[in-house]
Amino acid sequence: MEQMRKERIDRGLKVRTEGLYAISSYREILYLMGPRLLLIVGVLALPFIFELAPYWKRVINIMFVYALLALSFDFLANYVGLVCLGGAFLTGVGGYFSAIYNVYLSFPTYLAIPCATITGAAFCTLCLIPCLPLRGVYFAIVTLMYPLLFTRIIEALNILGGTNGITGVDGFTNQHVEHYVIILVVIGFLFGMRRFVNQDIGLVLRGVKDNDQSVRASGIDVTRMKVLAVFIASLIGCFGGAYMAHLYMWAGISLFALDFSIIPIASVVIGGGGTLVGAVIGSFILVPLSEVLRAFGTFRIVIYCIILTGFIVFKSEGLMIYMQRKYHQFERWVKV
Amino acid sequence: MHIIIYGIINSITLSLISLGFTLVYSISRVPNFAHGALYILSGYLVWLFINKFAGFPYPFAIIASIGLTAIVGALIYRFILIRIRGMEISEIIATYAIGLAILEGLRWGGLRGGTFTLPTFAAGSVNLFDVSVDYQRLIIVGVGILTFVLLYAFTRYTKVGLALRGIAQDERAAMMLGINSDMTAIVSLAIGSALAGFAAVLLLPLGNIVVEAGYNVLIFAIAVCVIGGLGSWGGTIVASFVIGFAQILTEAFISTHYQMVVALLAIIVTLLVKPSGIFGKQKELEERV
Numbered sequence: 001m002e003q004m005r006k007e008r009i010d011r012g013l014k015v016r017t018e019g020l021y022a023i024s025s026y027r028e029i030l031y032l033m034g035p036r037l038l039l040i041v042g043v044l045a046l047p048f049i050f051e052l053a054p055y056w057k058r059v060i061n062i063m064f065v066y067a068l069l070a071l072s073f074d075f076l077a078n079y080v081g082l083v084c085l086g087g088a089f090l091t092g093v094g095g096y097f098s099a100i101y102n103v104y105l106s107f108p109t110y111l112a113i114p115c116a117t118i119t120g121a122a123f124c125t126l127c128l129i130p131c132l133p134l135r136g137v138y139f140a141i142v143t144l145m146y147p148l149l150f151t152r153i154i155e156a157l158n159i160l161g162g163t164n165g166i167t168g169v170d171g172f173t174n175q176h177v178e179h180y181v182i183i184l185v186v187i188g189f190l191f192g193m194r195r196f197v198n199q200d201i202g203l204v205l206r207g208v209k210d211n212d213q214s215v216r217a218s219g220i221d222v223t224r225m226k227v228l229a230v231f232i233a234s235l236i237g238c239f240g241g242a243y244m245a246h247l248y249m250w251a252g253i254s255l256f257a258l259d260f261s262i263i264p265i266a267s268v269v270i271g272g273g274g275t276l277v278g279a280v281i282g283s284f285i286l287v288p289l290s291e292v293l294r295a296f297g298t299f300r301i302v303i304y305c306i307i308l309t310g311f312i313v314f315k316s317e318g319l320m321i322y323m324q325r326k327y328h329q330f331e332r333w334v335k336v
Numbered sequence: 337m338h339i340i341i342y343g344i345i346n347s348i349t350l351s352l353i354s355l356g357f358t359l360v361y362s363i364s365r366v367p368n369f370a371h372g373a374l375y376i377l378s379g380y381l382v383w384l385f386i387n388k389f390a391g392f393p394y395p396f397a398i399i400a401s402i403g404l405t406a407i408v409g410a411l412i413y414r415f416i417l418i419r420i421r422g423m424e425i426s427e428i429i430a431t432y433a434i435g436l437a438i439l440e441g442l443r444w445g446g447l448r449g450g451t452f453t454l455p456t457f458a459a460g461s462v463n464l465f466d467v468s469v470d471y472q473r474l475i476i477v478g479v480g481i482l483t484f485v486l487l488y489a490f491t492r493y494t495k496v497g498l499a500l501r502g503i504a505q506d507e508r509a510a511m512m513l514g515i516n517s518d519m520t521a522i523v524s525l526a527i528g529s530a531l532a533g534f535a536a537v538l539l540l541p542l543g544n545i546v547v548e549a550g551y552n553v554l555i556f557a558i559a560v561c562v563i564g565g566l567g568s569w570g571g572t573i574v575a576s577f578v579i580g581f582a583q584i585l586t587e588a589f590i591s592t593h594y595q596m597v598v599a600l601l602a603i604i605v606t607l608l609v610k611p612s613g614i615f616g617k618q619k620e621l622e623e624r625v
Contacts, residue, residue, distance in 0.1 A: 156591070
């Protein structure tokens, strides 16, 4: 019997664009820039495409918040090796801080969000520091507990507005600002993080994930690197939370909801872990899906979990890596 | 006296909750984030057997539901975890996702509100040193202690139990002696799930079956295991007494709302002071970077 196997070969175009020849012709330039431009232009055009559907324009904002959270999860999980099961912790802290600045201290919106992002990230990092010197599942455990804990504390002590939340948070001045603040931040963080993980420090972070003893042997403090990484990831997440508080003009315990923890994880797994772009694309798929399924209530979460488990078990590489392979390589069947 | 008696009851409750989690982690190194979900699933199954299939005797319903929960646990390992064994990130995400799917699926399937209750095993109460304790809580203490003894005997004197301990101590050496690593992992997950179900059957008659309890159970189980040292059995029992009494004391002197805060504070203090937990001696070097 004749056996066949699949062979994958890099496209000539891909090989040519790796060196200086990348700028030799428009074709090469387009090959490199095409996907990036498509993403950026597509994302910027989204509010215009949905101009006539106000409901879906709201969904777009939320979609980008989830994209931020997914980015933060992907960075922590696949570049530093810390699995954060509590994305809701980041959004909750960011949202509450922004509401406190805005309502209690009457900061204007555009000052409250950056302040909340930074102080919120510092607060989250401080809360997570005890489990950072340790390897293993501790980080996942502690991040799982925090959102539930903060919900309980706020309910029990009746602080920060209790179950009603903090109302009267200022909104954005107009709709375009509302869209483009989050879109530009997502694009900025996406390409910024892609750069960041390829710097020397990104290499060290990956070292922390793969072999922390060798990082330590190189005279680099592992815990400090982890603190730095958690701070960056919290910045991303807290911005999402702060933005959401102003979008809804309200900060309440639903900012600690389970959705903010599970959807980003599902997005990363579906989009392809470790690509960063995959995380964003995954949330572009999942969040609209979640809106379509809104009628099902909590059954949505069940659907995510099933998709998530399915992808982890059967297609752990995710969509983005699959698409990258198709873009850069061609396949053919050859005789063994 | 009230504090001592209820402290002991609370401690035994906590250790019953966390035994399943610690057993699975110590043997197969899988942090079973679906533990709380299996707990609620088992309680709900008992309720289904009693109320939907009329005339199902209570003891039989209990046995059937514990058995089913064990089978669910084994299936989770056989079809999902076995493919991602050793990939820590995937293991955590997968078990967490399964747990959420079960819990939220039950909530969607109608497990809402306070209408889901199980009958207690024996009604009435007795006065112990002037403190009124109902029979159900006494049964919990008795059965809990019996469970510890049986588990201890099981892991020391039966072939399967010895195989489980072998895998837990040194997987490679155990495999060389002909112990099937996947088989023991399946058994450990089945036993862990059965223990979760067993705890549910014992504890749920004291309250309602609600989905939120699943999350609480998971968190308390994890807190106890971290403080006792992940994967250490003696540590689990000692730690559950520490947290159990701490909770009862805060309840008596401050407020009931702080139970969860106590658990988390205990975790953080443990991680800061002695990350390997009270009894996790051998892993002291491994866990700290």
